[in-house]
Amino acid sequence: MKLRLFPQENAGPELLSRMARQLVLGVGTMSAILGASTEEYDALSEELHEHESASTDLHFALLTSMRTSFINSLPREDMYSLSRLLNEAIEKLDGAGELIALYRLSTLSQRASDQLEVINRQAELTAVAMQQLSSMEDLEEYWIEILRLAKRAERTHRSWCAELMHDHKPSVYLRHRDVADQLVDVTRDIRRVATQVGSILVKES
Structure with missing residues (x-):
C-alpha cells in the first residue's frame, strides 16, 4: 500500500459515483417510457431531462x-475525462427518450x-467503481466486466438493426434506428x- 504525504480529497470520486447513479435513475425512467402510452411520453421525457440536468x-x-482543492485523489485530467464521459452517456440516454417521445414510437x-x-448494470458497476478510485481496489474486475457488457451491447x-431492416419500411426503420x-x-x-479507469490502473501500477 502506497504511503501518501497528504490526505486525499475524496469529493471527486463521490461526485463521479453520484453521476453514475443519475444514469441508473435515468434507466428507470427510460424503462417506464417503454411501458407507457404515448400520452405519457412528454412527462416521462421531462423526467429524463431532469436526470440529465442533475448529472450536468x-x-x-x-x-x-x-x-478549488489543493489535493485531489487523482490527476485532474483523469477526473475530468471520467466526468465528461459519464455526462455524455446520460445525454445520449436522454436523447433516446426524447426521440421516442418526438417520433411517438408506440x-x-x-x-x-x-x-x-x-x-443499468454498467452504471451500477461504475457507481461502485468510482468510489474505489482512491484505493484502486477491485477496479481491474470492473474494467473487464464493463468490456464484456459492452460486447454484449454491440x-x-x-x-436489432438487422431486425429493423427486415421488418419495417425505410421511414419507420430510420426512426427506430435513431433510438x-x-x-x-x-x-x-x-x-x-x-x-479510462484501465489507463489509471496502468499509470498507478
Whole structure:
C-alpha cells in the first residue's frame, strides 16, 4: 500500500459515483417510457431531462472541486475525462427518450429493454467503481466486466438493426434506428469510462 504525504480529497470520486447513479435513475425512467402510452411520453421525457440536468450539475460541481482543492485523489485530467464521459452517456440516454417521445414510437423491440439492462448494470458497476478510485481496489474486475457488457451491447445492436431492416419500411426503420444508435452509444461511453479507469490502473501500477 502506497504511503501518501497528504490526505486525499475524496469529493471527486463521490461526485463521479453520484453521476453514475443519475444514469441508473435515468434507466428507470427510460424503462417506464417503454411501458407507457404515448400520452405519457412528454412527462416521462421531462423526467429524463431532469436526470440529465442533475448529472450536468454534478459535472460542474466536480470541475469546481478540482479547481478549488489543493489535493485531489487523482490527476485532474483523469477526473475530468471520467466526468465528461459519464455526462455524455446520460445525454445520449436522454436523447433516446426524447426521440421516442418526438417520433411517438408506440412499440419498440425487446432489444431496447435488453440494451437498458446492459446500461443499468454498467452504471451500477461504475457507481461502485468510482468510489474505489482512491484505493484502486477491485477496479481491474470492473474494467473487464464493463468490456464484456459492452460486447454484449454491440451484438444486441447488430441484431436489432438487422431486425429493423427486415421488418419495417425505410421511414419507420430510420426512426427506430435513431433510438437504437443512441442506446448503444450510451454503452460505448461507459466502456470509455472503463478504458479510462484501465489507463489509471496502468499509470498507478
